[in-house]
Amino acid sequence: MAELTFDKLQGDNFTVAHIGKWADLDRYAFQHPKLPTPHPGKLFLKKELKLTGMEVSLNKLPPGTQMPFYHKHQENEELYLFIKGTGQFQIDSQIVDVREGSVIRVGCNGVRIWRNNSSEDLYFVVIQAKAQSFAGEDISDGIGVEGPVEWPDPEK
Amino acid sequence: MAELTFDKLQGDNFTVAHIGKWADLDRYAFQHPKLPTPHPGKLFLKKELKLTGMEVSLNKLPPGTQMPFYHKHQENEELYLFIKGTGQFQIDSQIVDVREGSVIRVGCNGVRIWRNNSSEDLYFVVIQAKAQSFAGEDISDGIGVEGPVEWPDPEK
Numbered sequence: 254m255a256e257l258t259f260d261k262l263q264g265d266n267f268t269v270a271h272i273g274k275w276a277d278l279d280r281y282a283f284q285h286p287k288l289p290t291p292h293p294g295k296l297f298l299k300k301e302l303k304l305t306g307m308e309v310s311l312n313k314l315p316p317g318t319q320m321p322f323y324h325k326h327q328e329n330e331e332l333y334l335f336i337k338g339t340g341q342f343q344i345d346s347q348i349v350d351v352r353e354g355s356v357i358r359v360g361c362n363g364v365r366i367w368r369n370n371s372s373e374d375l376y377f378v379v380i381q382a383k384a385q386s387f388a389g390e391d392i393s394d395g396i397g398v399e400g401p402v403e404w405p406d407p408e409k
Numbered sequence: 410m411a412e413l414t415f416d417k418l419q420g421d422n423f424t425v426a427h428i429g430k431w432a433d434l435d436r437y438a439f440q441h442p443k444l445p446t447p448h449p450g451k452l453f454l455k456k457e458l459k460l461t462g463m464e465v466s467l468n469k470l471p472p473g474t475q476m477p478f479y480h481k482h483q484e485n486e487e488l489y490l491f492i493k494g495t496g497q498f499q500i501d502s503q504i505v506d507v508r509e510g511s512v513i514r515v516g517c518n519g520v521r522i523w524r525n526n527s528s529e530d531l532y533f534v535v536i537q538a539k540a541q542s543f544a545g546e547d548i549s550d551g552i553g554v555e556g557p558v559e560w561p562d563p564e565k
Binding site for chain 1: 418420421422423424425426427428429430431439441442443453454455456458459460461462463464465466467475476477478479480481482483484485486488490492497498499500501503504505508509510511512513514515516517518519520522524526534536537538539540541542543544545546547548550551552553554556558560561562
């Protein structure tokens with residue numbers, strides 16, 4: 254598996270990485286412990302960014318390929334965000350055609366699988382967070398910070 | 410604000426919505442309680458999808474526009490995923506040029522703001538989850554489900 258060579262920047266309260274173009278996602282590969290070979294086009298972000306509240310993967314799935322098995326979860330809710338391309342998602346035997354702008358919440362017990370049955374690459378994001386862990390909604394957790402907004406070149 | 414007219418599908422363990430093309434995100438608008446007019450191009454998903462572990466927004470920011478104030482968070486970590494276009498992100502006075510594939514974790518106390526200082530629309534996803542709530546990483550929470558994979562048209 255290729256070493257990850259992000260351009261990274263860290264501070265007390267943040268981590269930034271530039272992982273590159275979606276089309277080049279297959280420079281990264283994930284080695285699933287139950288599969289014989291690494292899976293190119295799947296990049297997990299939690300460890301790289303030091304995330305503490307979620308795991309997120311960025312995914313590029315080539316035409317004619319599919320997940321080889323169904324899975325569910327123990328504690329985590331998942332959200333699938335489809336960015337580009339078309340394919341199919343299956344949850345509890347329900348088939349859904351997915352495309353740019355398809356968004357799918359799956360609770361722990363949902364039995365899920367997906368495939369790219371099209372002739373173009375399928376791009377999507379998968380977010381995991383602990384089910385029932387989130388209070389509030391939209392901006393209720395945010396706090397405005399007083400002071401004038403400053404950019405180095407405000408006219409640009 | 411336009412009524413949300415998603416094509417939605419629900420089951421015991423899932424909610425699916427098709428919210429449309431990224432380019433059409435400004436059909437949705439968010440009314441921030443402290444701002445005079447709705448903010449087109451910002452769509453929150455938690456309520457619509459019945460998410461319980463995260464809040465997620467999909468964002469389209471036009472050229473030459475910016476957040477009008479800094480903010481931080483009380484309990485939630487944020488992840489910003491930049492999908493398309495270019496702009497700038499500021500955290501604790503550090504300026505970062507963002508582009509397709511830029512990913513930024515911001516902890517609760519990070520003071521953050523962003524702008525689109527380019528001539529094209531900027532597209533990004535913002536995910537909030539409770540800081541320190543997530544155990545494990547990558548696939549450690551998943552459980553394989555036995556049985557043959559079945560698609561209605563397996564050759565397609």
